[in-house]
Amino acid sequence: MITIEELSTEEEVVKIFPLMKDLRPFLDEERFREIWRAMQPDGYRVYAMYDEGEIVAFTGIQIRTNMYYFRHVFVHELVTRPDIRSKGYGKHLLAFVHEWGREHGCVTVALESALSREDAHRFYEEKMDYDRFCYSFKKAL
Template identity: 90%
Template sequence: MTLITIEELCTEEEVVQIFPLMKDLRPYLDEMRFREIWRAMQPDGYRIYVMYDKGEIVAFTGIQIRTNMYYFRHVFVHELVTRADIRSKGYGKKLLTFVHEWGRENGCVTVALESALTRADAHRFYEEKMSYDRFCYSFKAELC
Protein backbone atom coordinates (compact mmCIF):
# COMPACT_ATOMS: atom_id res chain seq x y z
CA MET A 1 0.00 0.00 0.00
CA THR A 2 1.26 3.45 -0.91
CA LEU A 3 1.11 6.15 1.75
CA ILE A 4 1.19 9.55 0.05
CA THR A 5 1.23 12.73 2.12
CA ILE A 6 1.61 16.41 1.25
CA GLU A 7 3.18 18.78 3.75
CA GLU A 8 4.23 22.42 3.76
CA LEU A 9 7.91 23.09 4.43
CA CYS A 10 8.20 26.23 6.54
CA THR A 11 11.79 26.57 7.74
CA GLU A 12 14.96 27.01 5.74
CA GLU A 13 16.28 23.77 7.21
CA GLU A 14 13.20 21.94 5.88
CA VAL A 15 13.15 23.70 2.52
CA VAL A 16 16.76 22.83 1.69
CA GLN A 17 15.63 19.18 1.45
CA ILE A 18 14.06 19.90 -1.94
CA PHE A 19 17.15 21.58 -3.39
CA PRO A 20 18.15 18.50 -5.46
CA LEU A 21 14.71 18.54 -7.12
CA MET A 22 14.88 22.31 -7.60
CA LYS A 23 18.28 21.86 -9.25
CA ASP A 24 16.65 19.51 -11.80
CA LEU A 25 14.32 22.33 -12.85
CA ARG A 26 16.68 25.27 -12.30
CA PRO A 27 20.20 23.90 -12.94
CA TYR A 28 21.76 27.38 -12.74
CA LEU A 29 20.97 27.69 -9.00
CA ASP A 30 23.49 26.77 -6.35
CA GLU A 31 22.32 26.08 -2.82
CA MET A 32 23.38 29.47 -1.44
CA ARG A 33 21.46 31.37 -4.15
CA PHE A 34 18.47 29.06 -3.67
CA ARG A 35 18.40 29.89 0.04
CA GLU A 36 18.73 33.64 -0.65
CA ILE A 37 15.87 33.65 -3.15
CA TRP A 38 13.66 31.53 -0.89
CA ARG A 39 14.20 34.01 1.98
CA ALA A 40 13.45 36.96 -0.31
CA MET A 41 10.17 35.38 -1.49
CA GLN A 42 8.83 34.67 2.02
CA PRO A 43 7.35 38.13 2.72
CA ASP A 44 5.26 37.79 -0.47
CA GLY A 45 3.68 34.51 0.63
CA TYR A 46 5.72 31.98 -1.35
CA ARG A 47 5.09 28.45 -0.03
CA ILE A 48 6.64 25.08 -0.73
CA TYR A 49 4.59 21.89 -0.47
CA VAL A 50 6.27 18.50 -0.70
CA MET A 51 4.73 15.18 -1.65
CA TYR A 52 6.05 12.14 0.18
CA ASP A 53 5.48 8.53 -0.79
CA LYS A 54 6.27 6.21 2.12
CA GLY A 55 8.25 9.03 3.71
CA GLU A 56 10.39 9.71 0.64
CA ILE A 57 10.25 13.03 -1.25
CA VAL A 58 8.81 12.40 -4.71
CA ALA A 59 7.66 15.87 -5.82
CA PHE A 60 7.27 19.46 -4.71
CA THR A 61 5.53 22.65 -5.73
CA GLY A 62 6.34 26.28 -5.01
CA ILE A 63 3.19 28.42 -5.02
CA GLN A 64 2.02 31.91 -4.17
CA ILE A 65 -1.31 33.72 -4.05
CA ARG A 66 -1.35 36.75 -6.34
CA THR A 67 -3.96 39.23 -7.52
CA ASN A 68 -3.99 41.04 -10.85
CA MET A 69 -6.43 42.43 -13.44
CA TYR A 70 -6.54 39.36 -15.69
CA TYR A 71 -6.41 36.29 -13.38
CA PHE A 72 -7.91 38.12 -10.40
CA ARG A 73 -7.07 36.30 -7.14
CA HIS A 74 -5.12 33.24 -8.22
CA VAL A 75 -2.50 30.69 -7.27
CA PHE A 76 0.69 31.10 -9.26
CA VAL A 77 2.71 27.91 -9.57
CA HIS A 78 6.39 28.87 -9.65
CA GLU A 79 7.59 25.27 -9.62
CA LEU A 80 6.10 21.81 -9.98
CA VAL A 81 8.73 19.08 -10.04
CA THR A 82 8.52 15.30 -9.80
CA ARG A 83 11.67 13.25 -9.36
CA ALA A 84 12.94 12.36 -12.84
CA ASP A 85 13.09 8.61 -12.22
CA ILE A 86 9.42 8.36 -11.23
CA ARG A 87 7.64 10.74 -13.61
CA SER A 88 4.38 9.68 -15.29
CA LYS A 89 3.21 7.78 -12.22
CA GLY A 90 0.53 10.29 -11.15
CA TYR A 91 2.48 12.27 -8.56
CA GLY A 92 2.38 15.54 -10.51
CA LYS A 93 -1.34 15.22 -11.14
CA LYS A 94 -2.02 14.54 -7.45
CA LEU A 95 0.14 17.47 -6.35
CA LEU A 96 -1.38 19.91 -8.85
CA THR A 97 -4.86 18.75 -7.84
CA PHE A 98 -3.85 19.58 -4.25
CA VAL A 99 -2.85 23.08 -5.48
CA HIS A 100 -6.31 23.50 -7.07
CA GLU A 101 -8.02 22.51 -3.81
CA TRP A 102 -5.69 24.74 -1.77
CA GLY A 103 -6.46 27.64 -4.11
CA ARG A 104 -10.21 27.19 -3.75
CA GLU A 105 -9.88 27.03 0.04
CA ASN A 106 -7.95 30.32 -0.08
CA GLY A 107 -10.45 32.18 -2.26
CA CYS A 108 -8.64 31.88 -5.58
CA VAL A 109 -10.48 31.62 -8.90
CA THR A 110 -7.60 30.49 -11.13
CA VAL A 111 -4.36 28.54 -11.08
CA ALA A 112 -1.71 29.97 -13.42
CA LEU A 113 1.81 28.94 -14.34
CA GLU A 114 4.51 29.42 -16.93
CA SER A 115 6.51 26.66 -18.59
CA ALA A 116 9.67 27.05 -20.67
CA LEU A 117 9.22 26.63 -24.42
CA THR A 118 11.58 23.65 -24.36
CA ARG A 119 9.53 21.62 -21.87
CA ALA A 120 7.25 19.77 -24.31
CA ASP A 121 6.57 16.91 -21.87
CA ALA A 122 5.41 19.40 -19.23
CA HIS A 123 3.16 21.15 -21.77
CA ARG A 124 1.58 17.81 -22.69
CA PHE A 125 1.00 17.08 -18.99
CA TYR A 126 -0.68 20.44 -18.34
CA GLU A 127 -2.87 20.28 -21.43
CA GLU A 128 -3.73 16.58 -21.64
CA LYS A 129 -3.70 15.41 -18.01
CA MET A 130 -4.77 18.60 -16.25
CA SER A 131 -6.93 20.32 -18.95
CA TYR A 132 -5.01 23.59 -18.83
CA ASP A 133 -5.41 26.08 -21.68
CA ARG A 134 -2.40 27.46 -23.53
CA PHE A 135 -3.48 31.02 -24.13
CA CYS A 136 -0.60 33.50 -24.11
CA TYR A 137 3.11 34.09 -24.52
CA SER A 138 5.31 35.36 -21.73
CA PHE A 139 8.13 37.77 -22.60
CA LYS A 140 11.17 39.00 -20.73
CA ALA A 141 14.04 41.43 -21.22
CA GLU A 142 17.34 41.19 -19.33
CA LEU A 143 18.23 44.42 -17.51
CA CYS A 144 21.91 43.67 -16.95
Template identity: 45%
Template sequence: MKQLRTDLTLGRYMELAHDMRKEGYLLFALSVEDEIVSLAGVRKSINFYNKHHLFVYDLVTNPTQRSSGHGERLLDYIHSYAKRTGAEYVALESGIMRSKAHRFYESKMGYEKWCYSFRKKI
Protein backbone atom coordinates in the same frame (compact mmCIF):
# COMPACT_ATOMS: atom_id res chain seq x y z
CA MET B 1 14.41 21.73 -6.74
CA LYS B 2 17.97 21.45 -8.07
CA GLN B 3 16.62 19.34 -10.96
CA LEU B 4 14.49 22.28 -12.10
CA ARG B 5 16.67 25.24 -11.14
CA THR B 6 20.07 23.92 -12.18
CA ASP B 7 21.64 27.40 -12.29
CA LEU B 8 21.10 28.10 -8.58
CA THR B 9 23.68 27.37 -5.93
CA LEU B 10 22.35 26.32 -2.53
CA GLY B 11 23.33 29.70 -1.09
CA ARG B 12 21.53 31.65 -3.81
CA TYR B 13 18.49 29.37 -3.53
CA MET B 14 18.30 29.96 0.24
CA GLU B 15 18.69 33.72 -0.22
CA LEU B 16 15.92 33.89 -2.83
CA ALA B 17 13.65 31.52 -0.89
CA HIS B 18 14.01 33.73 2.20
CA ASP B 19 12.93 36.81 0.24
CA MET B 20 10.16 34.92 -1.58
CA ARG B 21 8.67 33.67 1.69
CA LYS B 22 8.27 37.30 2.75
CA GLU B 23 6.08 37.70 -0.35
CA GLY B 24 3.94 34.66 0.50
CA TYR B 25 5.81 31.92 -1.37
CA LEU B 26 4.88 28.43 -0.16
CA LEU B 27 6.59 25.15 -1.01
CA PHE B 28 4.45 22.00 -1.17
CA ALA B 29 6.03 18.56 -1.27
CA LEU B 30 4.68 15.10 -2.01
CA SER B 31 6.59 12.25 -0.43
CA VAL B 32 6.46 8.51 -0.92
CA GLU B 33 8.05 6.29 1.73
CA ASP B 34 9.75 9.32 3.33
CA GLU B 35 11.29 10.44 0.01
CA ILE B 36 10.22 13.70 -1.62
CA VAL B 37 9.13 12.81 -5.14
CA SER B 38 7.45 16.04 -6.24
CA LEU B 39 7.70 19.72 -5.26
CA ALA B 40 5.69 22.80 -6.13
CA GLY B 41 6.36 26.39 -5.15
CA VAL B 42 3.35 28.72 -5.25
CA ARG B 43 2.25 32.22 -4.29
CA LYS B 44 -1.14 33.87 -4.09
CA SER B 45 -1.36 36.90 -6.32
CA ILE B 46 -3.81 39.32 -7.88
CA ASN B 47 -3.85 41.13 -11.21
CA PHE B 48 -6.37 42.27 -13.82
CA TYR B 49 -6.19 39.24 -16.11
CA ASN B 50 -6.01 36.35 -13.60
CA LYS B 51 -7.86 38.17 -10.80
CA HIS B 52 -7.19 36.42 -7.47
CA HIS B 53 -5.02 33.46 -8.41
CA LEU B 54 -2.37 31.05 -7.25
CA PHE B 55 0.77 31.12 -9.36
CA VAL B 56 2.89 27.97 -9.59
CA TYR B 57 6.50 29.07 -9.90
CA ASP B 58 8.16 25.70 -9.56
CA LEU B 59 6.78 22.23 -10.21
CA VAL B 60 9.13 19.31 -10.48
CA THR B 61 8.90 15.56 -10.07
CA ASN B 62 11.93 13.33 -9.60
CA PRO B 63 12.75 11.91 -13.07
CA THR B 64 12.65 8.33 -11.75
CA GLN B 65 9.13 8.96 -10.41
CA ARG B 66 7.57 10.66 -13.45
CA SER B 67 4.44 9.16 -15.04
CA SER B 68 3.48 7.73 -11.65
CA GLY B 69 0.72 10.25 -10.94
CA HIS B 70 2.70 12.30 -8.42
CA GLY B 71 2.60 15.57 -10.36
CA GLU B 72 -1.13 15.11 -10.91
CA ARG B 73 -1.72 14.48 -7.20
CA LEU B 74 0.31 17.51 -6.19
CA LEU B 75 -1.45 19.77 -8.70
CA ASP B 76 -4.84 18.43 -7.56
CA TYR B 77 -3.89 19.44 -4.03
CA ILE B 78 -2.78 22.87 -5.26
CA HIS B 79 -6.11 23.31 -7.06
CA SER B 80 -7.97 22.46 -3.84
CA TYR B 81 -5.76 24.82 -1.84
CA ALA B 82 -6.35 27.60 -4.38
CA LYS B 83 -10.10 27.13 -4.20
CA ARG B 84 -10.09 27.10 -0.38
CA THR B 85 -8.11 30.34 -0.31
CA GLY B 86 -10.39 32.19 -2.75
CA ALA B 87 -8.40 31.96 -5.98
CA GLU B 88 -10.23 32.07 -9.30
CA TYR B 89 -7.36 30.55 -11.27
CA VAL B 90 -4.18 28.56 -10.95
CA ALA B 91 -1.58 29.86 -13.39
CA LEU B 92 1.90 28.68 -14.34
CA GLU B 93 4.61 29.08 -16.91
CA SER B 94 6.57 26.30 -18.56
CA GLY B 95 9.75 26.46 -20.62
CA ILE B 96 9.19 26.51 -24.39
CA MET B 97 11.14 23.27 -24.89
CA ARG B 98 9.15 21.27 -22.29
CA SER B 99 6.60 19.77 -24.69
CA LYS B 100 5.88 16.74 -22.48
CA ALA B 101 5.05 19.04 -19.57
CA HIS B 102 2.81 21.11 -21.86
CA ARG B 103 0.86 18.00 -22.88
CA PHE B 104 0.51 17.06 -19.21
CA TYR B 105 -0.83 20.49 -18.24
CA GLU B 106 -3.24 20.70 -21.17
CA SER B 107 -4.39 17.11 -21.71
CA LYS B 108 -4.20 15.67 -18.22
CA MET B 109 -4.76 18.67 -15.97
CA GLY B 110 -7.11 20.84 -18.09
CA TYR B 111 -4.95 23.96 -18.39
CA GLU B 112 -5.34 26.21 -21.42
CA LYS B 113 -2.44 27.73 -23.31
CA TRP B 114 -3.43 31.36 -23.56
CA CYS B 115 -0.41 33.66 -23.69
CA TYR B 116 3.33 33.95 -24.16
CA SER B 117 5.60 35.17 -21.40
CA PHE B 118 8.60 37.37 -22.19
CA ARG B 119 11.52 38.67 -20.18
CA LYS B 120 14.62 40.78 -20.73
CA LYS B 121 17.80 40.70 -18.66
CA ILE B 122 18.61 44.16 -17.33
Protein backbone atom coordinates in the same frame (compact mmCIF):
# COMPACT_ATOMS: atom_id res chain seq x y z
CA MET C 1 1.45 6.14 1.72
CA ILE C 2 1.40 9.54 -0.02
CA THR C 3 1.31 12.73 2.04
CA ILE C 4 1.73 16.41 1.21
CA GLU C 5 3.26 18.74 3.77
CA GLU C 6 4.16 22.40 3.81
CA LEU C 7 7.86 23.05 4.34
CA SER C 8 8.13 26.30 6.23
CA THR C 9 11.64 26.55 7.66
CA GLU C 10 14.81 26.96 5.67
CA GLU C 11 16.09 23.65 7.08
CA GLU C 12 12.97 21.91 5.75
CA VAL C 13 12.92 23.69 2.39
CA VAL C 14 16.55 22.92 1.59
CA LYS C 15 15.51 19.25 1.38
CA ILE C 16 13.85 19.97 -1.99
CA PHE C 17 17.01 21.56 -3.42
CA PRO C 18 18.03 18.45 -5.41
CA LEU C 19 14.65 18.55 -7.20
CA MET C 20 14.88 22.32 -7.66
CA LYS C 21 18.33 21.83 -9.19
CA ASP C 22 16.75 19.54 -11.79
CA LEU C 23 14.36 22.32 -12.82
CA ARG C 24 16.75 25.24 -12.31
CA PRO C 25 20.27 23.87 -12.94
CA PHE C 26 21.81 27.35 -12.74
CA LEU C 27 21.06 27.61 -9.00
CA ASP C 28 23.52 26.65 -6.31
CA GLU C 29 22.32 25.98 -2.79
CA GLU C 30 23.43 29.33 -1.39
CA ARG C 31 21.57 31.29 -4.09
CA PHE C 32 18.53 29.02 -3.64
CA ARG C 33 18.43 29.80 0.08
CA GLU C 34 18.86 33.53 -0.57
CA ILE C 35 16.01 33.65 -3.10
CA TRP C 36 13.74 31.54 -0.87
CA ARG C 37 14.29 33.98 2.01
CA ALA C 38 13.56 36.95 -0.28
CA MET C 39 10.28 35.38 -1.46
CA GLN C 40 8.93 34.72 2.04
CA PRO C 41 7.48 38.20 2.70
CA ASP C 42 5.42 37.86 -0.51
CA GLY C 43 3.77 34.63 0.63
CA TYR C 44 5.78 32.03 -1.32
CA ARG C 45 5.04 28.55 0.04
CA VAL C 46 6.60 25.16 -0.62
CA TYR C 47 4.70 21.88 -0.38
CA ALA C 48 6.51 18.55 -0.62
CA MET C 49 4.92 15.26 -1.60
CA TYR C 50 6.18 12.20 0.23
CA ASP C 51 5.73 8.58 -0.73
CA GLU C 52 6.73 6.18 2.04
CA GLY C 53 8.53 9.06 3.78
CA GLU C 54 10.63 10.03 0.76
CA ILE C 55 10.22 13.33 -1.13
CA VAL C 56 9.02 12.51 -4.64
CA ALA C 57 7.74 15.91 -5.81
CA PHE C 58 7.26 19.48 -4.67
CA THR C 59 5.52 22.68 -5.65
CA GLY C 60 6.31 26.32 -4.92
CA ILE C 61 3.18 28.49 -4.96
CA GLN C 62 2.05 32.00 -4.15
CA ILE C 63 -1.27 33.83 -4.06
CA ARG C 64 -1.30 36.83 -6.37
CA THR C 65 -3.91 39.27 -7.61
CA ASN C 66 -3.96 41.08 -10.95
CA MET C 67 -6.42 42.47 -13.50
CA TYR C 68 -6.56 39.39 -15.75
CA TYR C 69 -6.36 36.34 -13.43
CA PHE C 70 -7.90 38.15 -10.44
CA ARG C 71 -7.04 36.37 -7.18
CA HIS C 72 -5.06 33.31 -8.22
CA VAL C 73 -2.48 30.74 -7.24
CA PHE C 74 0.72 31.16 -9.21
CA VAL C 75 2.71 27.95 -9.51
CA HIS C 76 6.38 28.90 -9.60
CA GLU C 77 7.55 25.30 -9.58
CA LEU C 78 6.04 21.85 -9.91
CA VAL C 79 8.69 19.14 -10.01
CA THR C 80 8.59 15.37 -9.77
CA ARG C 81 11.77 13.38 -9.31
CA PRO C 82 12.96 12.55 -12.87
CA ASP C 83 13.29 8.80 -12.30
CA ILE C 84 9.64 8.42 -11.24
CA ARG C 85 7.77 10.75 -13.58
CA SER C 86 4.50 9.61 -15.22
CA LYS C 87 3.37 7.74 -12.11
CA GLY C 88 0.67 10.25 -11.12
CA TYR C 89 2.61 12.29 -8.54
CA GLY C 90 2.41 15.56 -10.50
CA LYS C 91 -1.30 15.13 -11.15
CA HIS C 92 -1.95 14.45 -7.46
CA LEU C 93 0.16 17.43 -6.37
CA LEU C 94 -1.45 19.82 -8.86
CA ALA C 95 -4.91 18.65 -7.75
CA PHE C 96 -3.79 19.57 -4.23
CA VAL C 97 -2.84 23.05 -5.51
CA HIS C 98 -6.28 23.43 -7.12
CA GLU C 99 -8.04 22.59 -3.85
CA TRP C 100 -5.65 24.76 -1.83
CA GLY C 101 -6.41 27.66 -4.17
CA ARG C 102 -10.17 27.22 -3.78
CA GLU C 103 -9.78 27.13 0.01
CA HIS C 104 -7.86 30.41 -0.14
CA GLY C 105 -10.41 32.23 -2.32
CA CYS C 106 -8.59 31.93 -5.64
CA VAL C 107 -10.46 31.69 -8.94
CA THR C 108 -7.56 30.62 -11.19
CA VAL C 109 -4.33 28.66 -11.14
CA ALA C 110 -1.63 30.09 -13.39
CA LEU C 111 1.85 28.91 -14.30
CA GLU C 112 4.55 29.35 -16.88
CA SER C 113 6.56 26.58 -18.52
CA ALA C 114 9.76 26.92 -20.54
CA LEU C 115 9.37 26.46 -24.29
CA SER C 116 11.72 23.45 -24.20
CA ARG C 117 9.62 21.50 -21.67
CA GLU C 118 7.27 19.85 -24.15
CA ASP C 119 6.53 16.89 -21.86
CA ALA C 120 5.35 19.33 -19.19
CA HIS C 121 3.16 21.12 -21.74
CA ARG C 122 1.48 17.83 -22.68
CA PHE C 123 0.94 17.08 -19.00
CA TYR C 124 -0.72 20.44 -18.31
CA GLU C 125 -2.89 20.39 -21.41
CA GLU C 126 -3.79 16.71 -21.78
CA LYS C 127 -3.78 15.41 -18.21
CA MET C 128 -4.73 18.53 -16.24
CA ASP C 129 -6.96 20.37 -18.79
CA TYR C 130 -5.00 23.64 -18.74
CA ASP C 131 -5.34 26.14 -21.60
CA ARG C 132 -2.30 27.44 -23.45
CA PHE C 133 -3.38 30.98 -24.15
CA CYS C 134 -0.45 33.40 -24.18
CA TYR C 135 3.28 33.90 -24.46
CA SER C 136 5.42 35.22 -21.65
CA PHE C 137 8.26 37.58 -22.55
CA LYS C 138 11.34 38.71 -20.66
CA LYS C 139 14.27 41.07 -21.15
CA ALA C 140 17.46 40.95 -19.13
CA LEU C 141 18.44 44.24 -17.55
